[in-house]
Amino acid sequence: MDIKINNLTHRYKPGTPFERLALKDVNLSIPSGSFLAVIGHTGSGKSTLIQHLNGLLKPSEGTIQVGDLTIAANEKKKQLKALRKRVGIVFQYPEHQLFDETVEKDVMFGPMNFGQSEEAARKTAREMVKLVGLPDEVLQKSPFDLSGGQMRRVAIAGVLAMQPEVLILDEPTAGLDPKGRKEIMDLFRALHDQRKTTTILVTHSMEDAAYYADHIVVMDKGSTYLEGTPAEIFDKRDELQAVGLDVPETVQFLLKWQELTSNPMKLSSFTIEETAKAIAADFGKGGSTC
């Protein structure tokens, strides 16, 4: 489902002494099936931007097109509900929104709210719990008896249960350890690859942007500042530094490796050892053929 953001401006608390211009005249096209990372210094407007994509915020000016739905200022509730069905958001610490007495009921809530029968929602819950890598046994447990990583997966299952065509991830791995971060990001990338879900990742991690996304938008002071592939963006070190962003050495190293070997594989900063092994294996192959 293609997304087009046209001349989007957003003001918080308009007409009050606290008015704040958070987005100004943003134009962006996100083709169906892409994996976009949105990066930028704190306060640059990333969260404000993505909250427009599922109707949590309405434009002050401009429009958002998601497939055949167009959202403008003063949009009606019905349109916003239709938008929320299409666009799912995984917020930071999504487990804070878990509330039901069992995992099954929690995951069933969204689909039933959007009209699925109880039986169909139960089936969906079972499938989604499996999809996020949890065993069937958790279905009857209280979400609050699970580990932090398991709770995060349950919350993600709840978003996926709505079968969104567009998935927005707002710092979805915040607070997880490196292993947990990699598992969750790999899960999103696999979902994207298998289901062609348009995926938009808001992140402070340059590594995640470099390794998981196909395209990057850099925000600065409420506007889009740079756009391009990870290789194009991270080649612009000076421009990035000018807006307070650094390019970690791991990112430079791995992008260089991809370029040198024309290897399209997506590497993660958490898999430096695997990368080293891949390089060693490649040298090994070279050695044996020389």
Ligand SMILES: Nc1ncnc2c1ncn2[C@@H]1O[C@H](COP(=O)(O)OP(=O)(O)OP(=O)(O)O)[C@@H](O)[C@H]1O
């Ligand atoms: N509810 C609000 N009321 C008033 N101003 C707000 C509100 N939310 C955000 N802002 C302001 O809008 C601007 C953009 O904020 P936003 O949260 O979109 O940035 P961000 O890039 O997501 O930041 P971070 O990386 O810290 O999450 C900031 O100046 C912020 O202070």
